[in-house]
Amino acid sequence: MPDSVPGHAPVAGTPRSGPRLRQPFPLAAFHPRLRDSLRDYDRATFAKDLAAGLTVGVVALPLAMAFAIASGLPPQAGLFTAIIAGFLIAALGGSPVQIGGPAGAFIVIVYGIVARYGVANLLIATILAGMLLFAMGLFRLGTLVRFIPVAIVIGFTNGIAVLIMVSQIGDFLGLRTGKLPGDFLSQMRVLGQALPTISWPTVALALGSLAVVAGWSRLARLADRRRHAAPAPAQPPAAPGRWSRVLSMVPGTVVALVLATAANALLELPVETIGTRFGGIPQGLPPFALPHLSWQLAQQLLAPTLTIALLGAIESLLCARVADSLIDDRHDPNQELMAQGIANIVTPFFGGLPATGTIARTVTNVRSGGRTPVAGIIHAATLLVIMLAAAPLASAIPLATLAAILLYVAWNMGEWHVFGLAHLKRFSNNYRIIMLGTFVLTVVFDLTVAVQVGLVLACLFFIYRMASLTQIEPIAPAELPPAPGGALPAGEVQAYRMTGALFFGAVNKVEALIDPRDRSQPAPAVLILEVGKLVALDTTGLDTLDALRRTLARRGGTLVVCNAAAQVFSLMRRAGFLERMGPENCCDTLAAACARAGVLLAGRAARDAAQATQAAPAAPPA
Structure with missing residues (x-):
């Protein structure tokens, strides 16, 4: 038989000098989206980016502090991460509207690493994860993250949401628990033993803060619908009212933060604040510090490094895909991973947390009019100005309010309808086993075990399915x-x-x-x-x-x-x-x-x- 494939013609256009040698691992070009966005940049676009950046900066303020505290670190660590990583991800990323910073999905991971390895080793693991993320983008592995089944993503996302809620019970109820252990079962045992120490003023303030956050968000959604509702054919379009604009622009988390802080200052409530636990927030970025890194230590931190890199890649690329659907665009996944890697390499030298793209802040950026990376840069600058000017005021912020904000974020983070029988009946047993198994393993053990087992189950079910089709x-x-x-x-x-x-x-x-x-x-x-x-x-x-x-x-x-x-x-x-x-x-x-x-x-x-x-x-x- 001839040395050719039946029905397939030889490839035309081959040079006579022989086939051209191909690079075995073609590297991705480093091309930040900011370069393309600035070509046709004008005053009108800057006005939109300015408004969006200011809005997202205000939204990110309480979240950054809450994420850091829930991770077992001081609140300024979250602010440093939001400022430095937010700037780098916006300036170097592959999405025009991605907002980077500390994310709720990292709370459980960071808390467990700090409890087991310490803060110094967390910084080293974050740097190593940043190097791994940059290498993944450089070698064009950004698209491989999309191969993770959606059942695994839903399972560990809901599991992380549950763990975030559990971690905030102590501050929400004012329990005297001390530092909680890293695993779920031990946390539940410690919380159960500390229930007699409940503080009712703390509970009242936390419930009020949660009501303000949830109620304000609901009013904002109703106002936004009225602003964008089509008028009747016989009526001219009505101009949006002042309150409608205020509800849509001011986030409920900031309103709850201001009201709770004012109430605590006026009534002198017996509740724990940032000042009583952490001593306040410094006015300025910390000095550059080089953590000690050795090969033996890097080998011990292999599991935390892989966990941070994997979760950061999944979270950032999922966020970028959500942003693409909102602005009818397409991000560069490899460039996004390289930007995430650089941000996670630089931020730990200033005491920051692992950073990734954040869905809530990115959606807020898009809905506020942001269309270029300039909005993300302005968001980072806004946080820096707020920290420099209003850091002393943060000492009076009640931890119960930050716990209420995190409970609301965690609730919105999870897709709880997937546990309903009506939803589960629509899918196969394979989907149910992978999703529920990943969820349970995330809650009971940790994310690394959950993703590993979930991927193994997904591969086995895929092999079985493909074998049945043969x-x-x-x-x-x-x-x-x-x-x-x-x-x-x-x-x-x-x-x-x-x-x-x-x-x-x-x-x-x-x-x-x-x-x-x-x-x-x-x-x-x-x-x-x-x-x-x-x-x-x-x-x-x-x-x-x-x-x-x-x-x-x-x-x-x-x-x-x-x-x-x-x-x-x-x-x-x-x-x-x-x-x-x-x-x-x-x-x-x-x-x-x-x-x-x-x-x-x-x-x-x-x-x-x-x-x-x-x-x-x-x-x-x-």
Whole structure:
């Protein structure tokens, strides 16, 4: 058979000097989206970015402090992260509207790392994770994150939301728990033992803050609907009222923060504040500090590094995809990962947390009019100005209010409808097992175990599904084209049509054709495999075909393969299978395979006749 794939013409346009050498690992170009956005930048766009950046900066203020406190770190760590990482992700990222900073998804991860390894090792793990993120983007691995099944993403997102809620129960109720342990079961035991220390003024302030956050957000959504509602045909469009604009622009978290801080200052409530626990917030960025890094320490921090990098990549790219749907754009995932990597390398040198893209702040940026990375840069500058000017006021912020804000964020973070029977009935058992298993493992153990087990289950279910789609069906003798010598005898020629993918999970279907241990099973003289609809073949599948060929050869039969696709034929040729089978036994069409079977049967009949003649006794002399 010629050294080409049937039905596939050679690639045209090849230089006469020979094929051009390709780079084995093509690197992604470092091209921040800010460069493209500034080409046609004008005053009107800047006005929109300015308004959006100021709004997002105000929104990010309480969240940054709350995320840091919930992670077991002082509130200024969250502010430093939001300022430095927010600036770098906006200036160097691959999305025009992505807002970076500390994220709620990292709370549980960071808290566990701090409890087990300490703050210094958290900073080192974050730097190593940043290097890994940058390498992932550089080697164009940004699209691989999309291969993680949505069931795993939903499972660990809901699990993280539950863990965030549990971590805030102590501050919400004013319990005297001390520093909570890192695992879920121990946290629940400590919280249960501390229930007699509940502080009712703290509970009242926390419930009031939660009511303000939830109620203000609901009023803002109603006002936004009224602003964008289409007027009746007979009425001119009404101008939005002042209160409607205020409700839409001012976030409920800031309103709750201001009201709770004022109430605490006026009433002198016996509640814990940022000042009583942390001593306040410094006015300015911390000095650059170089953490001690050694190879032995890096080996111990391998698991936290992988966890931070994996979660950061998933969170940032999911956020960027949400932003794409809002502005009808498409982000560069590799550039986004490189920007996330740089941000996580730089931020720990100033005492910051792991950073990633944040969905809530990114959506706020888009809805506030932001369309370029300039809005993200303004958001970081806004936080810096607020910290420099109003840091002393932060000492009076009640921790119960920050706990209420985090409870609201965690509730909105989870997709709780997926646990309903009506939702679960729509999907297969595989989806339910992966999603619920990832959720339970995230809550009871940790995110790393949950994602690992979830991916293993997803792979196993995928292998099972692909194996079930692989079919080997017999071709009836009446459907076989006749050979030149006439119809093929049904007993001596068997033909099968293979569809799907012949890989390690489906080789048992080929092994079932002929059992090499069962000598009583009759073997055909010619076995034809029509593989035109076989879309993929791996080395295990090829080894199984070779075992089938050897079994047939030991019993005097021949394997004939026809209509091989490009990938199947290429692997057969490169692995030497065609030489062992005989190139003449690899045919272009089923008709050619039947003709080859006729030739093989004729040759076999001739050999049998010759052997019978030689074995016959000589005739006696007359």
